[in-house]
Amino acid sequence: MMGGLGTLAGLWRSVRIYHLDRAHHRAMDALYRRFVKPGDLVFDIGAHVGDRVASFRRLGARVVALEPQPAPARVIRLLRGFDPMVTVLPLAAGARPGRIRLKINARNPTVSTASEAFVRSAEGAPGWEGQVWDRELEVEVTTLDELIARWGEPAFVKIDVEGFEDQVLAGLSRPLPALSFEFTTIARDVALRCLERLRALGPYRFDYALGESQRLELGRWVEAEEMASLIEGLPHEANSGDVYARLEVREPW
Numbered sequence: 001m002m003g004g005l006g007t008l009a010g011l012w013r014s015v016r017i018y019h020l021d022r023a024h025h026r027a028m029d030a031l032y033r034r035f036v037k038p039g040d041l042v043f044d045i046g047a048h049v050g051d052r053v054a055s056f057r058r059l060g061a062r063v064v065a066l067e068p069q070p071a072p073a074r075v076i077r078l079l080r081g082f083d084p085m086v087t088v089l090p091l092a093a094g095a096r097p098g099r100i101r102l103k104i105n106a107r108n109p110t111v112s113t114a115s116e117a118f119v120r121s122a123e124g125a126p127g128w129e130g131q132v133w134d135r136e137l138e139v140e141v142t143t144l145d146e147l148i149a150r151w152g153e154p155a156f157v158k159i160d161v162e163g164f165e166d167q168v169l170a171g172l173s174r175p176l177p178a179l180s181f182e183f184t185t186i187a188r189d190v191a192l193r194c195l196e197r198l199r200a201l202g203p204y205r206f207d208y209a210l211g212e213s214q215r216l217e218l219g220r221w222v223e224a225e226e227m228a229s230l231i232e233g234l235p236h237e238a239n240s241g242d243v244y245a246r247l248e249v250r251e252p253w
Contacts, residue, residue, distance in 0.1 A: 027214035028055045032156070035178040035246075036061050040155035043147060045093045045168055046182075048110050050076035052158050053086060061085075064151050068092045068102055068139040069109055087151075093161070094141040095170035104135040111162050114139075118163025121186040127239055128186065143171030156180075160242070166193040175202030177247050183208075183231060184240045191231050191243060199224040203248040210241040221246060 028051070036042055038060030044052050047065035049072050056063045062085045067073040073088055080086045092100055092114055103119055104112045108131060113119060122128040144157065157179040159165050165181040179198075183191035198204045205221030208230065222230075227243060 024212065024214065025051075025055065025058070028052070029058055031209070031214045031216070032056065033059060035156040035244075037155070041152055043144070043151075043154045043157040045144075045157060045159045046161040047076060047088070048072050048160070050079055052160075053080065056156075057083065057085060061155070063087070064089065064147060064154075066091050066093055066142075066147075069104065069112055069137070072109055089142075090139070092139050092141045092164075093144060093147070093159075093168045093171060094164070095143070095167045096141070097143060097146060098141050099138055100141050102137045102139050103133040104137055105131060105133050106135055107132070113162035113164060114167075115163035115187075115190075118184075118187055118190075121163070121184075125186045126236060144168065145171055145173055148174075158242075163187045163190050166190050166197065169194050169197045172197075172201065175204070175247050178245065180242045180244045182240060182242050185234055185236045185238055188231055188234075192228050194243070195224040195228050198245050204245045205248050206243055206245050208241050208243045210238055213241075216244065221248075 032055055036056060036059045040061045042056045042061045042063050044056065044063055044065040047053055047067040050065065053063050053065050053076060064087045065076060066089050067076060068090055070090070073090055076088050092102065094100060100114050102112060102114050111131060119133050122131055153176065155177055157176060159168050159179065160182040161168060163184065169181070181194050204224065206224060206227040207216040207218045207221055208227065209216055
């Protein structure tokens, strides 16, 4: 496995945090049940070690998971076995098809990223001390549009790609029923661009969850402008979270 003992230690940390807490699983399932029902198709963009894949499967969904890092992708395949309802693709997602250099954090692979700006933002930032992106890997890039053309329209898309979320959404040209994207307080501009992109695609409304709380903070759906103000106003210590977007269904006249 890439990175040797450092990567193994990082992977074990991720498995322990994301797969071994049953209360966390219950909270995650309760949150995603708002968006996913049995038989739905879900895209997991940046699947890491597959904790969200596991939740989507517990809810009865079919999952197409993108994870370009070989070691985490192997963990997903190991944990999911021969589940025919899960497809793991060794791809990144971006604004256009091609190839890109992925910056690998061997000791903490959950923050590996395709964004050089994200790595620069982490340098010297409180809470990010000791994070080192010590390897690079060239990976193939697809787009959400290409995935939809091949697999069909998903009911939900989860995007968690460490500062590259705006590029993933740039590869989407049509509104989808619901999705989430990660944000960080060291790269709030990325989240603001994501909100702008979604507002251009359709009448979305938003809520958010902090960290791994698996709990929507507002309990109501707000416009992009209000969501942007909330993200800009978060203290640095909030660190990260996920914005959830739901397409507003407008009744015909």
